[in-house]
Amino acid sequence: MDKLSLFVPVILILAGCQQATKSVSLAAEAFSSVQLEDQSHLSVVMDASDAIHLERRVGVGSPKYRVDRLIGRTRAEAIEMILGDLASDSRISGELPAWLHHPNITFLDNSWRYCHRLSSQVRIADVETRWMNNILTSDAPAHERLVLLFSNIFVSDYKTYQSAETYAQHHQIIRKHSVGNMRDFLAAVLQDPAVLVYLNNDLNTRANINENLAREYLELFTLGEGNYTEQDIRNLAYVFAGESVNPISQKYQRFRSAKSSLNRLVLGREIKRPLEAVELVLQQPAHARFMAKKFYREYISLNAPSEETVEKIAATYFKSNYEITELLRGTLSTPDFWAEENRLGLIKDPVDIILGSFRTLGYDNTSEYDTRDFSALFTRMNYSLIDPPNVAGYKGGLAWVDGGLFNTRKEVLSRLFLNDDFDFDFEKKRRLFAEFKVDELKRLADYVEKLNRIKARAHPEQLIVEAAVFRSVSNDMKKRRHPKMILNLVGVHLGDKSWDGMNIRIGMNKKRNYANVSIFENSCSPACISNFNKGYDSGSRGVRGFEVSPFEGGGPKSQLKERWASISEQDRLLLRRLFQLVHLLPDSVGNGRVFHRGGAENTSAWMDWLASQRKKAPFDDLRDKNGTVLPPVILLRQDQKQGGLCGHVLSSKAYSSWSRPIGGIPQELSARLNRTDEWITAQLPEGLLGSGANALERLVLSDSFQLK
Incomplete structure (x- = not known):
């Protein structure tokens, strides 16, 4: 045996040790040795003051029935009860609206304006109403607080994209993952269409890099400023290239032609796939510290925490393998949370001011105020659930009372709690809502039955289109x-x-003198054709295109003929039928005004061209077994008011008229049980109540009622 072979086992052992050392993350090195502090302060038995403090910090408001259940428990037991709520059936998972299963018309933009008015605005109002009603009636308000917190971290909005469907899915992602594991949460956020569009990643291609998502992912979502370099952002943007959204379905879609095939160095490690960025940030100590500081500011104090406190909260989070509920436990278990100097030290956000106050002091089915009023009053306080000011979200803290907002908040409270006549006819409105729902279901059933009859009678080679509108027409x-x-x-x-x-x-x-029909990878949902292998890269768009002349064997060039031959006969039939729409243009499709925008000469040129194409693509090429000529394309008639797809499927009178909890307010949240003088005065120490004619007025108009 030579001398070298004697050293081989030793070399292998040393290499293994070295590899094991490398596999230990920076986060593990930072937090493994952190010792949790003494927990004796959690053995204190809670009185009403303790219970109110915990409930209004961890949830939204402090309803009497929820405070009563905590009194007499130790602080540790109370924390377990709060965390138990997050794991129970009482947590509102958020039922998806039925309209999410209807056709999505976001991709139509303004090309079908009257239908957008009937549907999109109603749909986003429904999302907002559902959210407010969830907060107002929740039996797990700690979950609602987490939803609000993470909506202000993983920020998106409605106004940028104006897709109610996309925002509803975004809210569902937040609602689902805010009590889960951060690893899964970040993976979901990186494929969230609302976030991808809001941060322009649908425009991020290897040929045209957009850094917005990469920058905000590191700065605002996971690590915080100072924990990455500009080169990290640039390289991560390349990794995120091609992570996009199908504009038809509003679902996540990855486009290979937009992606970079190279490994990129980010935070000292080479990665290639977008989801590798999840583990990459979790291994950084900065992530756990970033989240610890976020939770400290949300639940404990606006003052900066001590380094020791941050390390202990971060260590709890890290050692739980990034479970968000354990991050919350670590935050609530700190002595800082229970310290007297930190009580009434946070400024209530607008949700606390309106919905939290109603939860504390009771709401009634007969109240004249509902979610539409709440939304308008949020606007007065410079707040919106669905439209945060920018990607950084709301600043919170003192910003809630800047620029005269302190007095505005008092005016809002006065209006809601001191000027309510309780004269709303809840049962009548609920009956009307039920009637609208029955009518909507009937109209939907009628439409589906009609469509199914047409499809059943149709020739298998007939194209049926439920609605068609112009998006644009070249005006030169x-x-x-x-x-x-x-x-x-x-x-x-x-x-x-x-x-x-x-x-x-x-x-x-x-x-080349040929007519064509063209589509892109993201032009359809599901995919229009079986493959785009012979298509072309569309450059900055980052998606592959497919253009052919369907009545000329693909076109005059050999490349076009090869492209035509590369797809199935079913694909070719579809493209021929789509081109035969020239027989129905311009008069049979919607938004016809765009056809005439180029002036009379341009319109005449298009009309001449359409006439020539009708001869090349005859409308009599389809016959049934008896030889009867059938139209190759059937376009369903649309009535601009209440007919066809828009009026029978997409619009909703029910949800445009309803803005309250459909099941009514639970008895334990009623005004009758929560507006007794005893309960009202328990909300603040005696010396902090304001002046007024009665206990309710003294409370809601006091300066300290703006705090929690």
Whole structure:
């Protein structure tokens, strides 16, 4: 045996030790040795003051029935009860609205304006109403507080994209994961369409890098400023390239042609796949400290915590493998949370001011105020549940009372609690809501029955389109080398295949002298054709395109003919049928005004071109078994007021007229049980109550009622 072979086992052992050392994360090195502090302060038996403090900090408001259950418990037992709520059936998971299963029309933009008015605005109002009603009636308010907190960390909004469907899904992601594991939460956020669009990652391609998501992921979502470099952001943006959204379905979609194939160095480690960025940040000590500081400011104090306190909260979070409920436990278990100097030291946010006050002092089914009033009053306080001011969210703290807002908040409280006549006819309104629901279900059933009859009678090669609208038309048709008409289609059916929506282009290539129909990878949901292998990269768009002349064997070029041959016969049939829409343009589709925007000469040029294409793509190429000519394309009639897809499926009178908890207010949250003088005066120490004619007025108009 040579001498070298004697050293091989030793070399292998040393290499193994070295590898094991490398596998220990920086977070493990930072927190493994942190010792938890003495917990004797948690053995204190809670009185009413303790219980109110815990309930209004950890939840929203302090209803009497929830405070009563905590009195006489130790602080440790009370914390377990709070965490138990988060694991119980009383936690509102958030029922998804039924309209999420209806066709999504966000991709239509303003091309179908009257339908947007009937549906999109109603849908986002429904999202906001459901959220407020969840907060108002929740039996697990600690969950609602976490939803609010994480909505202000993983920020998105409605106004940027104006997709109620996308925002509803975003809210559902927050609601689901805010009591789960941060590893799963971050993975979900990185594939959340609302976040991807809000931070422009749908525009992030390897050819046109957009750093917004990468920057905010490191700075605002996970690590905080100073814990990464500008090069980390740049490289992470390359990793995130191609993580996008299908505009038709509003679902996450990854586009390979937009992605970079190279490994990128981020935070000292090479990564290639987007989800590797999750483990990457979790291994940084900065992440646990970042979250510890967020929770400290939310639940304990606006003052900066000591380094020791941050380390202990962060260590609890890290040692739980990043469970959010354990992060909350670590926060509530600190001596700082229970310290007298930190009580009434946080400024209530607008949700606390309105919904928390109603939970504390009771709400009634007959109250004249509902979620529409609450939303308007939130606006007066410079607040919106669904439209935060920017990607950093609300500053909180003193910002809630800046610029005269302190007095505005008092005016809001006075209006809601001192000027309510309790004369709303709840039962009448609920009956009306039920009638609207019955009517909506009937209209939906009628529409589906009609559509199914048409589909059953249709030839398997007939294309059925439920709604079609112009998105745009080239207004300089004679000058452009590639003039085109862009059409949005909703509810497309051919044989046994159906598509929720399509975005197609019909036009011409003047240089090569051929007419064409073109689609992109993200033009349909589900995919329009079986493959885009012979398609083309669309450059800065980051998606592959597919353009052919369907009545000329693909087109005059060999490349076009190869492209045509690369797809299935079913794909070719679909493209032929889509091109045959020229027979229905412009008069049979919606938003016809865009067809005429280029002036009379441009309109005439388009009309001449359409006439020529109708000859090349005849409308009599389909016959039944008896030889009867059938229209190859059926476009369902749309009535601009209440007919067809819009009026029968997408609009909702019920949810546009309802803005209260449908089941009514639970008895334990009623005004009758929560507005006794004894309970009202228990909310603040005697010396902090203001002046007024009665206990309620003394409480809601006192300066200290703005605090928690």
